[in-house]
Amino acid sequence: MLGYLVRKTGWTLLVLLVVSVIVSGALRLIPSDAVDLLFQADGGSDALKEEMRRRLGLDRPWPVQYLAWVTGMLQGDFGTSMRTGIPVARQIVQSMPVTLELVLLGTLFGSFGGIVFGILAARNRGTFWDLLIQPVGLVGLSIPSFWLGSLLLMGAGLYLPQMRTVGYVGFFEDPLANLSVMLLPALALGLALGSAVMRMTRTSVLDVMNQDFVRTARAKGLREPAVMRRHILLNSLIPVITVITIQMGVLIGGSIVLERVFALPGLGRLLVSAIGERDYTTVQGVTFVLAFAFVMINFATDLIYKVLDPRVTVG
Amino acid sequence: MSVAATSPARRLLARYSLLAIGAGFLVVLVLAAVLAPLIAPYSPEQMFARSRLAAPSAAHLFGTDHLGRDVLSRVLFGARTSLYVATVSVAISLAIGVPIGIVAAYYKKIDNIVMRAIDVLFSFPPVLMAIFIVAVLGPGMLNAMIAIGITYIPRFARVIRAQALIVVEMTYIRSAKSIGASTPRILLRHVLPNVTSILIVQLSLNFSTAIIAESSLSFLGLGVQPPQPSWGAMLDQGRAVVELAPWVSIYPGLAIFLTVFAMNLVGDSLRDFLDPRLRGVI
Numbered sequence: 001m002l003g004y005l006v007r008k009t010g011w012t013l014l015v016l017l018v019v020s021v022i023v024s025g026a027l028r029l030i031p032s033d034a035v036d037l038l039f040q041a042d043g044g045s046d047a048l049k050e051e052m053r054r055r056l057g058l059d060r061p062w063p064v065q066y067l068a069w070v071t072g073m074l075q076g077d078f079g080t081s082m083r084t085g086i087p088v089a090r091q092i093v094q095s096m097p098v099t100l101e102l103v104l105l106g107t108l109f110g111s112f113g114g115i116v117f118g119i120l121a122a123r124n125r126g127t128f129w130d131l132l133i134q135p136v137g138l139v140g141l142s143i144p145s146f147w148l149g150s151l152l153l154m155g156a157g158l159y160l161p162q163m164r165t166v167g168y169v170g171f172f173e174d175p176l177a178n179l180s181v182m183l184l185p186a187l188a189l190g191l192a193l194g195s196a197v198m199r200m201t202r203t204s205v206l207d208v209m210n211q212d213f214v215r216t217a218r219a220k221g222l223r224e225p226a227v228m229r230r231h232i233l234l235n236s237l238i239p240v241i242t243v244i245t246i247q248m249g250v251l252i253g254g255s256i257v258l259e260r261v262f263a264l265p266g267l268g269r270l271l272v273s274a275i276g277e278r279d280y281t282t283v284q285g286v287t288f289v290l291a292f293a294f295v296m297i298n299f300a301t302d303l304i305y306k307v308l309d310p311r312v313t314v315g
Numbered sequence: 316m317s318v319a320a321t322s323p324a325r326r327l328l329a330r331y332s333l334l335a336i337g338a339g340f341l342v343v344l345v346l347a348a349v350l351a352p353l354i355a356p357y358s359p360e361q362m363f364a365r366s367r368l369a370a371p372s373a374a375h376l377f378g379t380d381h382l383g384r385d386v387l388s389r390v391l392f393g394a395r396t397s398l399y400v401a402t403v404s405v406a407i408s409l410a411i412g413v414p415i416g417i418v419a420a421y422y423k424k425i426d427n428i429v430m431r432a433i434d435v436l437f438s439f440p441p442v443l444m445a446i447f448i449v450a451v452l453g454p455g456m457l458n459a460m461i462a463i464g465i466t467y468i469p470r471f472a473r474v475i476r477a478q479a480l481i482v483v484e485m486t487y488i489r490s491a492k493s494i495g496a497s498t499p500r501i502l503l504r505h506v507l508p509n510v511t512s513i514l515i516v517q518l519s520l521n522f523s524t525a526i527i528a529e530s531s532l533s534f535l536g537l538g539v540q541p542p543q544p545s546w547g548a549m550l551d552q553g554r555a556v557v558e559l560a561p562w563v564s565i566y567p568g569l570a571i572f573l574t575v576f577a578m579n580l581v582g583d584s585l586r587d588f589l590d591p592r593l594r595g596v597i
Contacts, residue, residue, distance in 0.1 A: 015434070015435050015438050018435045019435065019438060019439070022435075023447070026447070026448075026451045027450075027451060029451055030451055030453075135333075138576065138579050138580065138583065139576060141579060142523065142572055142575040142576035142579050143572050143575075144527050144530060144531070144568065144571050144572060144575070146531065146534055146550065147550060147564070147568030147569075147571060147572060150550065150553070150554065150557055150564045150568065151565075151568070153557060154557055154558070154561050154564075157557075157558050248440075249439075249440035249441055249443075250440070250441065250442070251440075252440040252442075252443060253440045253441055253442025253443050253446075253531070254442065256442060256443065256446065256535070257442070257531045257534060257535060260534065260535060260551075260554075261554065271446065272446070272535050272536070272537070275446070275449070275450045275454075275537065276536065280450075283447070283450050287443065287447045287450075290440065290443050291438065291439050291440070291443065294438060294439065294440045294443075295438045298438065
């Protein structure tokens with residue numbers, strides 16, 4: 001277990017290192033200099049540009065810039081926005097709760113709904129409900145979440161006019177209003193995950209149901225609920241968790257788009273507006289934070305695998 | 316467990332009809348895209364100043380948008396944009412991902428390094444990766460195609476490698492080696508043809524992902540730029556008037572959904588035919 005933990009931690013750190021090099025290095029590849037692009041619209045003297053470059057540290061060689069960025073990040077300093085001069089870290093901290101809540105709620109809806117319906121389909125295999133679930137799952141996987149988001153907004157506008165759907169409020173300011181605003185985007189985000197989880201749960205449960213140890217459990221007189229919980233469910237969870245993890249990446253991407261549909265002030269909106277404003281320090285910071293989150297999710301999943309199934313040894 | 320519903324014949328029939336529905340829709344879609352200039356009632360950029368945000372009617376079957384442009388014509392021309400972008404970006408993923416997968420499987424020495432590098436690429440959430448590449452290259456249709464293409468290279472490489480690893484152990488590969496076939500010949504004539512079935516499934520599933528990625532980027536204003544019609548950008552323009560004129564958002568979104576659904580139907584059915592081992596797996 002310890003060796004596994006050490007290897008996984010080492011690999012995760014290596015990935016984060018490479019990711020940070022890619023993020024920082026790629027922005028250096030921009031055909032024109034970031035400061036030139038920044039001043040393109042507004043104009044500005046060369047002296048002003050030089051001053052700006054010096055202040056942002058862009059006059060130094062890239063390895064030095066990279067090291068400064070990484071050591072800064074380790075101390076919680078992500079640099080300052082090239083547009084507003086506000087520390088990037090402060091912007092990220094302000095926007096993070098929105099995205100975090102959206103992704104968590106979406107994952108919760110998707111995983112819970114997907115597992116419940118997947119089990120129902122597997123237990124009623126071959127019946128009308130099971131046959132219905134396959135195409136419904138495919139529909140769920142095919143609806144673009146941002147279109148579903150606008151449809152939900154339209155529907156709420158028509159049928160639930162008193163429901164609060166726009167105008168973000170923090171959870172700690174007004175929990176009810178917050179949940180009301182987050183409900184539709186979380187549903188839109190969770191549907192694709194739910195469909196994927198449902199399909200995988202169905203397959204996996206069916207697979208496990210036919211194993212010998214399930215027959216043994218029944219043969220020794222265990223009651224059906226106990227067989228289901230202790231023997232079937234636990235053993236069919238691993239592939240389901242894999243799907244959830246893979247889909248988390250899709251969810252993070254989906255939340256970027258959904259924040260635009262529902263005008264939520266999250267990391268996605270911060271990133272997209274920073275790209276529009278050519279605010280590269282912000283783009284760099286937000287991209288790294290989102291990639292970091294995904295890497296950590298993968299790391300956590302690897303640990304969960306090991307806890308669920310001690311046989312897992314793959315590096 | 317009812318026998319009839321799961322009997323092989325019924326299953327096969329169900330599968331065939333799903334494949335036929337999906338493929339049929341795609342044929343219609345491609346025809347509509349190719350023939351758009353002939354069948355679209357108006358030019359996608361023509362503005363009817365007096366009928367802005369007009370509800371669907373005989374003159375404008377899908378209504379008009381905020382500039383008075385015919386939504387049906389824009390959806391038809393948008394099909395060209397979406398299919399074009401998806402085709403080019405899938406071709407990019409394919410052209411780079413497949414050789415990586417095959418070569419990694421064949422040369423065991425570099426396999427570990429190559430696949431680790433692919434793992435690192437995999438550690439970016441896909442849409443974030445595409446958005447980031449666009450941030451570096453600048454918004455626009457060409458850059459969106461490149462970004463989406465690069466983003467999905469790892470998927471191709473992984474899937475192809477997994478299958479190629481099985482193929483390279485086959486006796487016919489050893490025979491080819493022993494009669495002195497050159498490595499390029501072995502890879503192209505013996506390994507590649509034997510991973511095609513997996514490749515076709517991956518292609519059809521990736522096509523739908525590329526369509527969603529393109530419309531997401533265009534929706535965010537990072538992909539296809541207005542006034543060129545694209546489904547994603549149309550949804551973005553419909554956003555402001557969603558309560559006043561829902562048809563501006565409904566039809567392009569429906570087009571994306573039906574296209575992606577049809578491609579997934581085709582991909583799912585093909586996988587069942589070509590690779591029974593994966594039946595029912597995501």
